[in-house]
Amino acid sequence: MTSPDLSKAFVEAALATARIAPSPDEVETIIGDYPKLREIADALFEFGDDLEPALTYDPLDYYPAAK
Amino acid sequence: MTIANNLTIKEAAEQLRAGTLTSVELTTEMVNKAKAYFDSLGAYVEITEDLALEQAAAADADFKAGTDKGALQGIPLAVKDIIAMIGAPTTANSRVLVPAWVPAQGDAPVVARLREAGAVFVGKATTSEFACGNPDETKGFPIPRNPWDTTRTPAGSSSGTGIAVVAGLALGGLGTDTGGSVRGPATVNGHSGLKVTYGRVPKSGVVPLGYSLDSIGPMARSAYDCAVLLGTMAGWEPKDPNVAKAPVDDYVAALTGDVSGLKIGLPTEYFFDHPLLDPEVKAGALAAVESLVGLGATSEEFVLPHAELAKDANSLIMIGEAQSYHKRNLQTKWSSYGKWTRANLVRGAIWSASDFSQANRFRQYWSKLVAQAFEKYDVLITPSAPTPAQRPDEITPSKRLLMPSYTGQWNLTGLPALCVPTGFSASGLPLSMQIIGKPFAEATVLKVADAFQRITDYHVTAPSLEGVPSLVGAPA
Numbered sequence: 001m002t003s004p005d006l007s008k009a010f011v012e013a014a015l016a017t018a019r020i021a022p023s024p025d026e027v028e029t030i031i032g033d034y035p036k037l038r039e040i041a042d043a044l045f046e047f048g049d050d051l052e053p054a055l056t057y058d059p060l061d062y063y064p065a066a067k
Numbered sequence: 068m069t070i071a072n073n074l075t076i077k078e079a080a081e082q083l084r085a086g087t088l089t090s091v092e093l094t095t096e097m098v099n100k101a102k103a104y105f106d107s108l109g110a111y112v113e114i115t116e117d118l119a120l121e122q123a124a125a126a127d128a129d130f131k132a133g134t135d136k137g138a139l140q141g142i143p144l145a146v147k148d149i150i151a152m153i154g155a156p157t158t159a160n161s162r163v164l165v166p167a168w169v170p171a172q173g174d175a176p177v178v179a180r181l182r183e184a185g186a187v188f189v190g191k192a193t194t195s196e197f198a199c200g201n202p203d204e205t206k207g208f209p210i211p212r213n214p215w216d217t218t219r220t221p222a223g224s225s226s227g228t229g230i231a232v233v234a235g236l237a238l239g240g241l242g243t244d245t246g247g248s249v250r251g252p253a254t255v256n257g258h259s260g261l262k263v264t265y266g267r268v269p270k271s272g273v274v275p276l277g278y279s280l281d282s283i284g285p286m287a288r289s290a291y292d293c294a295v296l297l298g299t300m301a302g303w304e305p306k307d308p309n310v311a312k313a314p315v316d317d318y319v320a321a322l323t324g325d326v327s328g329l330k331i332g333l334p335t336e337y338f339f340d341h342p343l344l345d346p347e348v349k350a351g352a353l354a355a356v357e358s359l360v361g362l363g364a365t366s367e368e369f370v371l372p373h374a375e376l377a378k379d380a381n382s383l384i385m386i387g388e389a390q391s392y393h394k395r396n397l398q399t400k401w402s403s404y405g406k407w408t409r410a411n412l413v414r415g416a417i418w419s420a421s422d423f424s425q426a427n428r429f430r431q432y433w434s435k436l437v438a439q440a441f442e443k444y445d446v447l448i449t450p451s452a453p454t455p456a457q458r459p460d461e462i463t464p465s466k467r468l469l470m471p472s473y474t475g476q477w478n479l480t481g482l483p484a485l486c487v488p489t490g491f492s493a494s495g496l497p498l499s500m501q502i503i504g505k506p507f508a509e510a511t512v513l514k515v516a517d518a519f520q521r522i523t524d525y526h527v528t529a530p531s532l533e534g535v536p537s538l539v540g541a542p543a
Contacts (some may be wrong), residue, residue, distance in 0.1 A: 003289045010417075011417065014417050015413075015416060017416070018394070018397075018398070018416035019398045020397050020398055020401065020413060020416055022401065022409070022413060022529045023399060026406075026410065026413075027408070029465060030410075030413060030414075030417065031412065032465065033414075033465050033468060034466075035469050036469070037417055037418065037468070039423070040379040040382075040468075041383060041418055041419070041422040041426075043376055043379070044376060044379070044380055044383070044422070044426050044428075044429045045425050047373070047376070047428070047429050047432045047433075048425070048428035048429050048431060048432040049428075051113060051428045052428075053430055054424045054425070054427040054428040054431070055296050055424075055427050064486065065108065
């Protein structure tokens with residue numbers, strides 16, 4: 001859970017870090033959505049602890065002759 | 068001549084070969100209708116009239132000379148305006164896309180294949196901006212409207228192709244699907260739309276949204292017509308890093324009408340029991356399943372857990388991948404994006420790198436659950452969407468966060484999923500079911516849909532365009 005103040009602080013920091021500058025109204029909307037966005041992401045951490053890698057990467061993809 | 072709004076590719080192909088219709092006649096009719104409803108339905112960003120009539124004349128000349136390139140020869144199609152095509156601009160419905168992107172692409176491979184097959188391109192069909200934002204009326208692009216009720220959304224992002232198919236402004240076309248963008252328009256406009264297995268169709272030449280989720284799919288009135296289109300679209304392409312080498316089935320030959328012994332799984336949790344699921348939508352899907360059971364299939368309810376999380380994981384991955392593509396433009400051209408597009412894309416700055424990685428771990432977890440279900444069932448069936456077509460103000464990004472959705476789960480797993488009409492609501496809006504298959508089992512989902520469409524006519528029911536403003540009859 002997040003409080004309105006924490007939501008505001010986090011959203012403003014995240015936007016500043018990303019160097020994205022929405023209008024004040026847009027920022028208010030994002031702050032309003034933030035608890036649900038956070039809830040969505042946090043819920044995903046309840047699954048898949050035993051699953052690695054999250055994404056596969058094969059260096060040989062870049063050296064087809066070596067395959 | 069007047070051509071019925073519910074003409075199918077199959078019927079047109081037969082008439083073209085019987086000599087009772089020419090491609091020029093057919094194309095002229097489609098182009099004229101597209102022009103007449105250009106403002107009121109907003110199906111097209113650009114109508115490529117000269118190109119279309121040139122292609123149609125070439126198709127007719129080929130027929131006359133005894134040259135037959137297949138069922139798409141002379142068939143008018145719409146191409147979503149996020150797919151590169153020689154002879155027309157590609158805007159992605161955006162003021163941000165760099166114009167130089169287009170000539171560098173040439174024809175996307177899928178467009179080149181359709182062109183080679185003798186298809187006719189009526190125009191570039193309206194898309195949600197970069198396939199992810201509702202229309203912003205301040206940006207100067209056509210506003211797409213649902214032909215069944217122009218106060219309702221035609222859904223997105225392949226809005227224009229969906230409108231064109233049901234309003235008789237093309238016989239079929241191309242859409243792209245990252246979270247439901249082929250299937251949403253098919254659902255609320257009342258036609259068939261197939262999201263293909265990830266990698267089934269080459270997707271280079273498409274402005275990306277979520278690179279690990281995007282696909283190009285066929286949209287048309289019937290499953291049969293989708294099978295015809297897919298047969299030309301599918302298959303390996305040497306220049307495309309994402310396309311699979313899996314053999315391409317004969318999708319039309321698979322349409323036997325025989326579903327006896329087919330095992331249908333009905334994932335009840337979330338897909339059939341969500342409190343926001345419209346009762347008419349649910350009843351339509353279940354009645355369709357009963358029809359298939361009447362044809363010899365069997366059905367069984369089962370629980371596929373965490374479907375809501377799967378929808379959310381798909382959204383998170385999609386927006387994370389999209390943010391990577393758009394980040395620099397969001398920093399420098401924020402107000403050039405449509406208001407709904409930037410409202411979606413900005414979430415990529417709110418979610419973190421670990422959130423993105425965890426969503427991909429969940430993707431593995433959930434894909435295994437789905438694969439276990441497919442050990443028991445040949446197809447899964449769900450409603451296509453929780454409700455019939457909504458009003459635009461009901462689907463803002465903030466409101467959509469709280470709504471169920473039944474399509475993104477299958478982008479997350481990369482599986483084929485076909486939405487087809489199952490009837491109409493009491494208010495006259497299309498209802499739809501979704502048929503999901505195993506990887507590269509497009510032939511199976513098309514066969515199931517075709518069997519249903521052999522005993523129903525919802526997919527060939529056309530909206531009355533009475534009351535929709537038209538330029539027909541207006542002084543030149």
